[in-house]
Amino acid sequence: MEDLAAQSSPAEVVAGLAERFIDSAGRAGSEQVSTPRLTRAVRHFAGAVNGIVFDPACGIGSLLLAFGSCPEVVLAGQDADPSAARLAEARARLAGRTDMTIRVGDSLREDRRPELRAALVVCDPPANVPDWGREDLLLDARWQLGVPTRAESELAWLQHCYAHVAPGGRAIFVMPASVAYRNAARRIRAELVRRGILTQLVALPAGMVASHAQSVHLWLLRRPSSPDDDAVSAVRVVDLTANDPEGPFEPTPDQVVDVPLIDLLDETVDLTPARHVAASRTDHLAEYMSTREALVSRLHELLGLLPPLTSGPGPLDGAAVKVTDLARAGLVEVTDGEATSTGDQLDTDYLHGFLRGAANTRRSTSASGSFRADVRGSRVPLMGIDDQRLYGTAFRALEEFERRVKELTELSDRAASLARDGLTGGALRPTTGSLPETPAPRR
Structure with missing residues (x-):
């Protein structure tokens, strides 16, 4: 890396660091890096965005920088790793986004932006974290859908993200596929469906993340703009598991089905897209x-x-x-x-x-x-x-x-x-x- 720094510009050095960090599957911390494939998928399903885009577990900033070419957005993030936060800011500056700010700290235990409400919250959170602070956060106001178990750290992150969504805003959350059907997560899944918060669930192809080859899901949430805002009547489920992980991510008609909320609220509240798409065919x-x-x-x-x-x-x-x-x-x-x-x-x-x-x-x-x-x-x-x-x-x-x-x-x-x-x-x-x-x- 010293040789690279001596022979290259600062921009090339930072780009090289980011590329090596993204490609270092299996190394400590690499499992929290969003791959270019996953970044493109999140950007695709986000669609048009205007306002603040926030990532509370931003790592080196890949998801945020997917929106870096949009002048109408403001980028903000937080991460527990100071080194990752510094690299994210350096990448943003090289991309011409000198306005992006990254706070350092564990977002669940130490929310450094408690008042922030974003038009879009994106998050590829740490997965399978047994000690996410549940005992210290039992009475936290963020758990509007229920207190997650120790094994459901992803649902703690999801509710943290939703707490930062502005009225009328959205969240796109990267979720392990098993959370769609695990029994421990059933009650919170039911609340997401019952309250009309979950609007879409997308099963991505295998190979989208660096640390494993399993499929991951995108959960798309929406906060009503007002108490009178019409609630969703169905959840759109998309099954892209048979697609190329490089894209495109636009589903064909036989990969999509709108499932009425009442059909999801059974004993299991199984949200697995493949199950519902196959049934619709x-x-x-x-x-x-x-x-x-x-x-x-x-x-x-x-x-x-x-x-x-x-x-x-x-x-x-x-x-x-x-x-x-x-x-x-x-x-x-x-x-x-x-x-x-x-x-x-x-x-x-x-x-x-x-x-x-x-x-x-x-x-x-x-x-x-x-x-x-x-x-x-x-x-x-x-x-x-x-x-x-x-x-x-x-x-x-x-x-x-x-x-x-x-x-x-x-x-x-x-x-x-x-x-x-x-x-x-x-x-x-x-x-x-x-x-x-x-x-x-x-x-």
Whole structure:
């Protein structure tokens, strides 16, 4: 770096320092540096800005400087690292922004700009910080949405940012993806939605941050300009996880859905964009009709699968042979608890059918109730090969019947889920005169 300073201008030195700091993934402090990709994404979703732009965890100033070319904005920041703050100010001066001011201090514990209210607050906060000062800040007025847990430092930063948003202003906050669904954050997520503060949530592609390869989210907040300001009725969710991290960041129509607030306020308050965008792409009518037709078809198939049976000869335990004797005679092979015929004297389906019978199941169950996989002690009745094959055909039909019943159960669950979600979400409606008769509920 001394060689670089001797051979370069101050502007090149500062630019080189910033570039090395941004690229130093894995080094202490580098996880708090906003990458150029993330900076471009935040700038894109910020749109037009006029007024104060504030970053309470500005680091070396990357997010603030994304707005440096806008003469109509005033840049302000704070950071706990004095060295990072000095580098941010040097970068601003070299960019021609001599008006940018950075205060030094931990914003959560020592807010150096308590009276500042900004048109836009941007923040890529420290992540996974277990000691963010919760015990000392339990009664802080910033926790309007609820006191974050020790594990939810990001939600403390989010509420700090919102406290600095002016009426009618906005905040763009970089958030780990897990905060959208973690149970510990559910109550605060619900308050953000219920009060109409959260307006948009964007899932960015993987590779946007230096310290890990997971996707991060942008949470966009808005403070009403007055008590009479119309609250938002839906949250726009955007799923860009399949996009190139270099951009562009303009979503296609199938990557965006406006989710009504009431649909978000369920037991989990899961805000994960992929979940809601995927649900919006479901063609409920087509899928429901297709599933219903498959269900009707399977019901008809089931009618022909149960084999025709008649009265039997009575208990078959009299003339029976143990599987262990069959194995000793080389007529069956037992592997991993499964017996298989080795020749033409014994039908395998006949063998499997009787091994699954109630009597043999009891023999394979210990006194403690645990099931033993070894079938060697099981018994198989003695009968001719023609009768074995007759029984084997019936057992095969029963196995196919059981398999189809399992498929039918899955189809039934799918049909009921599609119908219920479609009816409650407005994608489906009942048709008049075609509903099946259902028994009246018992009183």
